[in-house]
Structure formats: structure tokens, C-alpha cells
Amino acid sequence: SYTGFKLGKWDADAGEVVTDPDAKMADVNLRKAIAHAVNYQEIGDRMYNGLRFPATTVIPPYHALYHDESNEGLGYDPDLANQLLDEAGYEDVNGDGFRETPDGEELTITLAAMSGDSTAEAVTDYEIQAWSEIGLNVEKLDNTLHEFNSFYDRVEEDDPAIDMYSAAWSVGSDIDPSGLWGPKALFNYTRYTDDKLQELLADGLSEEAFDIEYRQEAYNEFQAYMNEVVPAAPTLYRLEVRPLNKRVSGFTWEVGNNDLGFHTIQLNAEEPVVDQ
Numbered sequence: 001s002y003t004g005f006k007l008g009k010w011d012a013d014a015g016e017v018v019t020d021p022d023a024k025m026a027d028v029n030l031r032k033a034i035a036h037a038v039n040y041q042e043i044g045d046r047m048y049n050g051l052r053f054p055a056t057t058v059i060p061p062y063h064a065l066y067h068d069e070s071n072e073g074l075g076y077d078p079d080l081a082n083q084l085l086d087e088a089g090y091e092d093v094n095g096d097g098f099r100e101t102p103d104g105e106e107l108t109i110t111l112a113a114m115s116g117d118s119t120a121e122a123v124t125d126y127e128i129q130a131w132s133e134i135g136l137n138v139e140k141l142d143n144t145l146h147e148f149n150s151f152y153d154r155v156e157e158d159d160p161a162i163d164m165y166s167a168a169w170s171v172g173s174d175i176d177p178s179g180l181w182g183p184k185a186l187f188n189y190t191r192y193t194d195d196k197l198q199e200l201l202a203d204g205l206s207e208e209a210f211d212i213e214y215r216q217e218a219y220n221e222f223q224a225y226m227n228e229v230v231p232a233a234p235t236l237y238r239l240e241v242r243p244l245n246k247r248v249s250g251f252t253w254e255v256g257n258n259d260l261g262f263h264t265i266q267l268n269a270e271e272p273v274v275d276q
Contacts, residue, residue, distance in 0.1 A: 001055065001168040001236040005031050008191030009158045016184045017191040024109070024163050027102075028230055029088040034164070035074035035233035036081040038130040044236055047119045047126075051241070055234030057223035058181075062171045065212065068220045074233055081134045090135070098137040109138045112155060112165040115145035124166065155189050165189070166235075175219065176205060181226070192231035200225055246273040 007026060008019035025031060044052040056073025059066050089102030101107050109131075113124045124145060131138045141162060146154070155165050167189070169180065178201045179185050183193040200222040209215040226232070244251060250264035 001052075001166070001234075001238070002058070003034065003164055003166055003233045003235055004155075004190045005164045005231060005233075006158065006162050006189075006191065007231055010156075010186065010191060017188050017193050019192050019194070027088055028228075029084040030090065031230040031233065032074060033081040033084040033088075033090075033134060034131060034136065035230065036077045036084070037134045037136075038127050038235070039076045040235050041076065043123055043126060047123055048236075048238075051239045052236040053239075055237045056227075058177065058226050058232065058234055059175070059219060059223055060171055060237050063175050066175050066216055066219045068223045071220070071223055071227065074227055074230070078130075078134055085134060085136075092135055097135065098132075099135040107137060109136060110141050110161055110163045111138050112141040112151060112159075112162045113145050114148055114151045114166070116148065121145055127166075156186070158191065168238075177201065177219075177222065178205070181231070190231040192229070194229070196225060197222075197229070247271075 005023075005025040007023045008017055010016075011018045020026070040054040044050065044054065054073070054075065056075075057068055057071050059068070061067045061069075085099060090099040090107070092098060093100045093104050099107060111124070111128070114120060124140065128138050128140070141154075151165075151167075154162060155167070169187075180187050181193075181197065182188060182201055183198055200218065203209065203218040204215060204222060206218075209218055242253070247267055247269035248265065249268055250266045252264075
């Protein structure tokens with residue numbers, strides 16, 4: 001899961017993202033402050049029963065070869081969040097408890113979030129409260145959560161009412177992140193790109209990257225750079241629980257086993273094994 005920041009538009013004619021340097025969320029320190037303000041460990045423990053935990057980079061541990069365990073990410077640090085906003089010039093000018101822009105204008109940030117499971121609204125409200133505690137006035141889009149399809153329609157169409165959004169993606173066996181962050185990727189919903197990011201994505205697919213150590217280093221640099229420019233702030237990784245009876249063997253969900261091991265599955269007993 002991640003918090004995405006709307007930083008540009010999709011140019012349908014050119015088939016590419018166009019980053020807007022004047023977007024409301026263009027200040028990287030504002031984006032970093034938003035990431036540092038929320039205690040995602042507490043959300044994972046208390047709202048998801050420990051089945052979700054704080055995310056550190058945009059390459060999750062599922063990709064064990066390429067996830068950089070040494071990268072601590074944008075962890076919970078409200079003091080740093082306040083410091084970043086102070087240094088960037090976001091101050092409470094009129095004394096209402098919320099910060100204004102560096103130009104002294106009112107700052108209201110609109111968040112798009114999905115309805116769904118029973119915790120969706122509680123998590124969103126928790127985040128909004130955390131952001132208010134560092135002086136940011138964040139409001140839900142249309143003052144509500146949105147159904148999955150209408151949410152993505154508005155995000156994909158770059159609805160100008162959306163400043164940031166809470167979303168997620170599922171992980172496949174292919175590590176290549178170009179489909180989410182590349183300049184010609186429609187799924188690059190943040191609409192962010194720059195020269196260095198494009199170079200890093202290309203490096204991960206280069207001829208040199210056939211060497212695993214080289215590719216690991218390339219994607220470590222990519223993860224570090226994404227946490228530097230923060231077009232999206234990783235929030236939570238998810239653990240998925242799948243029950244499997246003890247009479248079944250030869251089954252795996254491991255990365256790289258693209259056929260999921262179905263040809264190796266065996267039943268070792270006529271009836272399901274029941275623990276007494």
C-alpha cells in the first residue's frame with residue numbers, strides 16, 4: 001500500500017506522463033512530512049492484526065533478491081515531519097491550527113481513498129488525524145470514501161480535485177518497476193518522472209543487469225532515489241495467509257515459480273488430515 005501524490009497529468013496524445021513543477025504537492029519536503037507523520041506500525045498491529053507492517057521501499061520483501069533491507073524508508077517521525085514543514089515555509093499564519101503555504105495561502109489537501117473492508121474508514125481517519133497533528137488540513141475527496149472502480153476512474157483521469165490518494169498494487173514475479181513508474185506507463189498514477197528516474201529504470205533492464213549483483217545494486221539505487229523524490233510514500237506491506245491441508249505436498253507460492261508449482265502437487269492421504 002502507498003500514498004500517491006498527484007504531480008502531473010497524462011498526455012494521451014503523446015502516451016506519456018507530464019510532470020507539473022507547480023503542482024500543489026510539488027514540494028518534496030511536504031511529501032516527506034506526510035510520510036513521516038503516520039505510525040503505520042500501529043495501524044498494522046491494531047487495525048490489521050499484525051498482518052500488515054510498515055513499508056520501507058517500493059520494492060517489497062516478496063522480491064527477496066532485490067528488496068533493500070538496509071533501507072530504513074520514511075519511518076514514523078512526527079518531529080522530523082514538523083521540522084521539514086517549518087524549513088519549507090509551511091507555517092500557521094492565521095492561528096487556526098493548520099499551516100498555510102509558503103506564500104501565505106490557505107492549504108487544504110484533498111485525499112482520495114477507497115471504501116472496502118471494515119477498517120478502510122478507520123485507517124483513513126487515523127491518517128487524517130495524524131496529518132492534522134503536524135498542522136496539515138487533509139480532507140477526504142467529496143468527504144467520503146469511494147468505491148473501487150470510481151476511485152480508479154478518477155485517479156486515472158487525473159481529476160484535478162485529487163491532491164493525493166491511498167492505493168495499492170499486487171506483486172508479480174517480474175521485478176521490473178517500469179510499469180508503475182516509467183514515463184510511458186499509464187499506471188504511473190502519480191504522473192511523476194525525471195531524467196535520473198528514467199536512467200535507473202533503464203539500468204535495471206540493461207545488458208549489464210543480466211548479472212544479478214549488478215541488478216541488485218541498480219534496484220537498491222532505484223529504491224533509495226524513490227525515497228528521495230517521494231512521488232509515492234510506501235505505507236504498508238501485507239502478509240497473506242493461505243490455509244493448506246497437511247496431506248498436500250509439492251505446493252509453493254515462491255517468487256519465480258510462475259506456474260505456482262501445480263505440476264508438483266501431490267495428495268499424500270485419501271482424506272484431509274484433521275488435527276485432534
